[in-house]
Amino acid sequence: MSSMPIPDQHLVEHTTGSEELLQGSFLHAFRDTVRLPDGRSATREYVKHPGAVMVVPMLDDGRLVLERQYRYPLQRVMVEFPAGKLDAGESTFTCAQRELLEETGYSATEWARAGMLHPVIAYSTEFIDIWFARGLTLGERHLDAGEFLDVFTATLPELLDWCRDGQVTDSKTLTAALWLQNLASGAWSLDWQPTASVVA
Incomplete structure (x- = not known):
């Protein structure tokens, strides 16, 4: 059986900042700034969900x-x-x-x-x-x-x-x-x- 290669550190994005966009009764939205594996910056918009x-x-x-x-x-x-x-x-x-x-x-x-x-x-x-x-x-x-x-x-x-x-x-x-x-x-x-x- 094959398995995914580890470690994955070369793929990880590191959060450098975070901005709250919405706090609703159900959803919580954010826009984060991240440092990419190659050192460049990017933004990530996402929703926190309770599961x-x-x-x-x-x-x-x-x-x-x-x-x-x-x-x-x-x-x-x-x-x-x-x-x-x-x-x-x-x-x-x-x-x-x-x-x-x-x-x-x-x-x-x-x-x-x-x-x-x-x-x-x-x-x-x-x-x-x-x-x-x-x-x-x-x-x-x-x-x-x-x-x-x-x-x-x-x-x-x-x-x-x-x-x-x-x-x-x-x-x-x-x-x-x-x-x-x-x-x-x-x-x-x-x-x-x-x-x-x-x-x-």
């Missing part, structure tokens, strides 16, 4: 729980898995449980953490922790004020077709599809744990 989770809920019959939600920046309805940002001091597992219940009404008896995704590395610190959930029980949704979304189910072949045809373009959902495809083939595996045993 988020995505949940891939799997029903006992193999169907997947998905959502349709209008995303204002793109001015369109997107197909995606349940997800949401971390509250201050919240663990990613607690956030995953909360978002699954709030958005879909489902709770799960088993969970598996798949890893982490960085969806917009060019201009944001955002990370998304990827959780899989099974042993689902349907209850009542608790959507946030101003949150509107449809919950529906689909098979893995249907989801993969939508990814191939460009109907699904959300990066986190495309990443989940990669995981699901490799799980179905047996190439990858997950470490499932009962809810009470998950180390948050």
Whole structure:
């Protein structure tokens, strides 16, 4: 197995100054001045993000729980898995449980953490922790004020077709599809744990 060369010091940019551009209720934007590896200066504009989770809920019959939600920046309805940002001091597992219940009404008896995704590395610190959930029980949704979304189910072949045809373009959902495809083939595996045993 090949690995990335280390060390990477010859690629690192060093911050020499920082200017706050925006402090919103959700996003925090900056413009930094950096020294490049060749000694020249450049600017980097980026957004600090609190982090988020995505949940891939799997029903006992193999169907997947998905959502349709209008995303204002793109001015369109997107197909995606349940997800949401971390509250201050919240663990990613607690956030995953909360978002699954709030958005879909489902709770799960088993969970598996798949890893982490960085969806917009060019201009944001955002990370998304990827959780899989099974042993689902349907209850009542608790959507946030101003949150509107449809919950529906689909098979893995249907989801993969939508990814191939460009109907699904959300990066986190495309990443989940990669995981699901490799799980179905047996190439990858997950470490499932009962809810009470998950180390948050």
